[in-house]
Amino acid sequence: MADPEPTTIRILSGKCFCGAVVYTVPDAFLYAMNCHCSNCRRTTGSAFKPFAGIERDKLIVTQGESRLMIFGDDSANDTHCRLCGSLLYSVVRNGGFVHVAMGTLLDAPAIRPSAHIFVGSKAPWFTITDGLPQYEEFPPGASAG
Ligand SMILES: [Zn+2]
Numbered sequence: 001m002a003d004p005e006p007t008t009i010r011i012l013s014g015k016c017f018c019g020a021v022v023y024t025v026p027d028a029f030l031y032a033m034n035c036h037c038s039n040c041r042r043t044t045g046s047a048f049k050p051f052a053g054i055e056r057d058k059l060i061v062t063q064g065e066s067r068l069m070i071f072g073d074d075s076a077n078d079t080h081c082r083l084c085g086s087l088l089y090s091v092v093r094n095g096g097f098v099h100v101a102m103g104t105l106l107d108a109p110a111i112r113p114s115a116h117i118f119v120g121s122k123a124p125w126f127t128i129t130d131g132l133p134q135y136e137e138f139p140p141g142a143s144a145g
């Protein structure tokens, strides 16, 4: 590789439910948040989506690239396994970054979600019980999942 990562950065793995798609990503996420927007709720089937953001070129699909189901276009999409449907990551911010669906990580990242975002769209049946900051929409200086 022309641009090796410093050896102190761990490489994390992730995979879909059925195991057809496997990816790696360095443990160097720039931010992580819990997004309560209606899109994240529907793509995950959950109350919210914990995601972690990193530069797109740092995430590598190591197995099953032909099994991806990409909903959207090259610069903005949700990338799923086409066999089992797992949402693996989203391409965001004009294609420059990915938001990894943290539930698909096999290894624990160093980062933890730091805030709840799009709380204005939160499911009424779900109550946030932790003390993290809550933002109605985007947090200062970042973007939605
Ligand atoms: Zn799968």
Ligand SMILES: [Zn+2]
Binding pocket: 035, 036, 037, 038, 039, 040, 041, 049, 118, 144, 145
């Ligand atoms: Zn969202």
